[in-house]
Amino acid sequence: MPIGLGIVAQITPPDWDVELIDESFEEFKFQDADLVGITAFTANAFRAYEIAAVYREKGIPTVMGGIHATMNTAEAMQHFDAVLTHDAEGAWPQLLKDFESGCMKRLYNGGYVKIEEISKVRRDIYNKYPYAYDLVQTSRGCPNGCEFCSVTHMCGQLYRERNIDDVLDELEETSRKLLFFVDDNLVNNKKGAAERAIRLFKGMVDRGIKKHWLSQVAVNFADNEEVLYWANKAGCKLVLMGIEAEKTAALKDLRKNLNLKRGADNYEWVFKRVHKHKIAILGTMIFGMESDSRDDLFARRDFILNSSIDCCQGTIITPLPGTVLFDKLMQNNSIVSNDYPRDWQHYHCMKAVINTPKLTNEDLESNMHDIWLSIYNKEAIRRKLFRTIWNTRSFESAYWSYSANFNYGRMALEEIIEKDPAGVNNNMEWKKRKRSLYLKVTDKILLLIYLFKWGRLTRKYYN
Ligand code: B12
Numbered sequence: 001m002p003i004g005l006g007i008v009a010q011i012t013p014p015d016w017d018v019e020l021i022d023e024s025f026e027e028f029k030f031q032d033a034d035l036v037g038i039t040a041f042t043a044n045a046f047r048a049y050e051i052a053a054v055y056r057e058k059g060i061p062t063v064m065g066g067i068h069a070t071m072n073t074a075e076a077m078q079h080f081d082a083v084l085t086h087d088a089e090g091a092w093p094q095l096l097k098d099f100e101s102g103c104m105k106r107l108y109n110g111g112y113v114k115i116e117e118i119s120k121v122r123r124d125i126y127n128k129y130p131y132a133y134d135l136v137q138t139s140r141g142c143p144n145g146c147e148f149c150s151v152t153h154m155c156g157q158l159y160r161e162r163n164i165d166d167v168l169d170e171l172e173e174t175s176r177k178l179l180f181f182v183d184d185n186l187v188n189n190k191k192g193a194a195e196r197a198i199r200l201f202k203g204m205v206d207r208g209i210k211k212h213w214l215s216q217v218a219v220n221f222a223d224n225e226e227v228l229y230w231a232n233k234a235g236c237k238l239v240l241m242g243i244e245a246e247k248t249a250a251l252k253d254l255r256k257n258l259n260l261k262r263g264a265d266n267y268e269w270v271f272k273r274v275h276k277h278k279i280a281i282l283g284t285m286i287f288g289m290e291s292d293s294r295d296d297l298f299a300r301r302d303f304i305l306n307s308s309i310d311c312c313q314g315t316i317i318t319p320l321p322g323t324v325l326f327d328k329l330m331q332n333n334s335i336v337s338n339d340y341p342r343d344w345q346h347y348h349c350m351k352a353v354i355n356t357p358k359l360t361n362e363d364l365e366s367n368m369h370d371i372w373l374s375i376y377n378k379e380a381i382r383r384k385l386f387r388t389i390w391n392t393r394s395f396e397s398a399y400w401s402y403s404a405n406f407n408y409g410r411m412a413l414e415e416i417i418e419k420d421p422a423g424v425n426n427n428m429e430w431k432k433r434k435r436s437l438y439l440k441v442t443d444k445i446l447l448l449i450y451l452f453k454w455g456r457l458t459r460k461y462y463n
């Protein structure tokens with residue numbers, strides 16, 4: 001669910017009727033309104049402009065907010081009547097006042113609001129769609145400024161941490177069994193962060209908030225065993241961990257200082273500690289850094305297959321607007337998909353939009369297709385599944401990591417199928433080829449797991 005819009009709804013005065021329309025569930029159809037607010041990631045920005053055009057043609061005012069509008073304000077202003085950058089809490093009430101008195105400005109900057117001004121989320125607007133997860137944010141901001149990431153610019157350099165009792169109150173208001181803490185780093189590396197995390201997780205247990213959840217973390221998540229202990233007790237099943245690369249040169253390219261400081265040699269220790277507490281690891285891995293040769297891409301693939309990360313988000317490096325990487329590659333003339341705003345559609349990290357010093361965008365993309373086929377094919381993700389069950393001793397965490405691999409695999413395959421509609425190899429579901437013995441045997445094991453463990457779990461999650 002887009003919680004940014006739940007916040008916009010919450011801070012809208014009650015005399016307004018608010019309706020959410022989410023194109024993930026229904027195709028946009030024109031619907032009359034007094035004012036239309038749209039949020040978009042960069043990959044959806046072009047679509048946002050198309051929708052805004054429909055409203056503007058009918059004389060209905062439009063406002064854009066969110067990540068793309070903040071990172072590319074001048075462009076957004078060409079397509080919308082008004083643009084609100086950064087936090088809605090800092091400017092939306094004023095925008096509405098101006099709108100009501102007929103003098104809405106072109107640009108509002110919400111800035112980085114103080115912790116106590118971060119709004120609650122109005123959740124009834126989500127009732128019309130079958131969202132699987134509730135989303136909750138406990139903090140905003142990150143000082144680390146990794147080269148490829150927009151968060152430091154978007155949310156500020158300070159960790160703005162909400163009061164834990166307020167977060168717990170908010171959690172009590174959520175209704176779904178599944179939860180995603182959308183913090184960029186749920187246990188940051190600031191002094192006192194571990195104690196704060198323990199208070200949150202322990203609070204969930206004490207208040208009987210029974211959720212199964214995932215969040216984003218960094219390698220320091222493993223530092224404090226008490227954090228891991230309470231995270232598990234509070235229902236943590238999977239953490240998305242910023243690994244990005246196993247090679248020092250590639251980490252340096254990304255300015256991923258957190259990982260550089262600890263060293264890639266330390267990764268396995270981190271994975272083991274997290275597994276000990278029955279939590280699976282979704283490793284984010286990036287391909288196509290400045291120093292990456294073809295061999296380096298495949299070495300990263302081998303790391304994914306051989307290390308004990310349970311599932312993987314393997315993406316192509318993408319210069320998102322507002323990042324240091326974007327400015328650098330723009331200056332170098334390395335960006336090949338640069339017919340903006342139309343080309344923003346390709347900025348979802350599964351397309352190569354740049355040439356790197358060692359690879360053309362076409363080489364990078366075709367190598368990635370091979371890599372995706374080897375990390376997400378059915379045999380590979382089943383091998384990972386059995387290893388996760390062994391490492392975490394948890395069928396629940398294994399369910400989460402298997403599903404994540406399965407879903408990322410499908411996303412990757414969509415990219416590949418576009419190029420090769422005849423079908424793909426390696427026992428992917430589209431290929432009509434003989435199933436391997438390994439798949440035939442593990443089909444039966446999976447069926448048993450489903451009958452005895454996962455069937456019950458899915459009913460619990462989705463009923
Ligand atoms: C949660 C999350 C997701 C969720 C999205 C859930 C959802 N439905 O929103 C999932 C896991 C699906 C996801 C997927 C992806 N994500 Co993501 N994600 C995030 C994350 C961590 C938090 C976003 C969030 O919920 N924040 C909390 C809310 C409250 O903040 P907010 O949305 O910014 O809203 C505030 C303001 O912006 C404003 N606002 C927002 N919208 C509007 C609209 C109006 C009208 C107004 C007035 C104000 C306003 O008001 C809100 C309150 O202040 C951000 C990082 C970050 N910290 O922003 C990355 C981030 C948004 N993701 C990013 C990326 C790259 C992706 C993926 C492409 C990754 C991938 N390869 O799979 C995909 C793309 C999905 C897609 N459809 O295109 C990038 C986007 C950069 C960009 N320029 O687009 C970010 C910034 C991370 C990064 N490393 O840079 N993501």
Ligand code: SF4
Nearest residue numbers: 142144145146149184
């Ligand atoms: S990748 Fe993670 S650590 Fe780096 S700037 Fe982004 S949110 Fe911070």
